[in-house]
Amino acid sequence: MRRNIILASILSIALLSTLDTLAQKKKKGQVTVPEFTMEAGQVIYSEEINQSGTSVDVLYDRCLKWFNGFYKNSGAVIKEKVAGQKIVGKPKFNVYLKDIKTGKKMGTSGLIGYTITISFKSNKYQYRITKINKKGSSYFGIEKMIAKNEEKYSHQYANDLVQVDEYMKGMIADLKVGMSVTGAKK
Numbered sequence: 069m070r071r072n073i074i075l076a077s078i079l080s081i082a083l084l085s086t087l088d089t090l091a092q093k094k095k096k097g098q099v100t101v102p103e104f105t106m107e108a109g110q111v112i113y114s115e116e117i118n119q120s121g122t123s124v125d126v127l128y129d130r131c132l133k134w135f136n137g138f139y140k141n142s143g144a145v146i147k148e149k150v151a152g153q154k155i156v157g158k159p160k161f162n163v164y165l166k167d168i169k170t171g172k173k174m175g176t177s178g179l180i181g182y183t184i185t186i187s188f189k190s191n192k193y194q195y196r197i198t199k200i201n202k203k204g205s206s207y208f209g210i211e212k213m214i215a216k217n218e219e220k221y222s223h224q225y226a227n228d229l230v231q232v233d234e235y236m237k238g239m240i241a242d243l244k245v246g247m248s249v250t251g252a253k254k
Contacts, residue, residue: 100230101214101230102230102233104214104229109211110199110200111209112196112197112198113195113196113197113240114194114195114196114197115194115195115240116194117192117193117244117247118191118192119191119192119193119247119248121191122190122191123190125151127188127192127193127247128152131155131186131188131193131247132155133246134243134246135155135157137246138239138242138246139157142157145157145158152188153188154185154186154187154188156184156185157183157184157185158181158182158183158184159181159182159184160179160180160181160182160203161179162177162178162179162180163176163179163180163228163231163232164177164231165227166227177228178203179202179203180200180228180235181199182197182200183197183199184196184197185197193247195240195243210228210232213225213226213228213229214229
């Protein structure tokens with residue numbers, strides 16, 4: 069009898085610890101919202117990159133070439149050009165609905181707009197990506213998608229945020245290659 073009580077206790081503890089670890093595991097299809105850098109309550113991507121031995125004019129020319137290569141219609145994207153100082157663009161890209169189980173795209177979830185400003189100084193440039201928002205009838209900053217306690221929170225928001233982060237990181241990597249000496253030769 070005592071042996072059965074001890075065995076039942078051990079099994080109960082083992083079962084409870086197994087259930088606890090299973091509950092903590094990420095469910096299939098569950099999306100983890102990426103960590104974002106916030107400034108004044110808004111999501112931003114920003115970095116200053118050193119390019120030793122590179123003049124402002126060379127950096128500006130490389131940036132124009134990058135804009136022309138990265139965006140299909142760079143003329144519509146570029147909103148401001150100040151030779152040797154900065155280039156400001158306001159592009160957009162699609163985010164997609166995804167099947168929770170398979171991860172396959174099912175259709176467009178919406179359009180994400182943002183402002184990219186690239187400024188130049190001798191031997192360095194800085195990019196700042198700000199005003200990231202989901203296009204709609206009114207301005208909807210992606211910051212509202214991060215807060216799960218918002219009234220209109222949707223689990224699709226987490227999916228959209230992952231796509232935004234992946235797009236931005238890919239674009240930044242492409243910009244760095246385009247602004248480098250090896251990228252500028254292509």
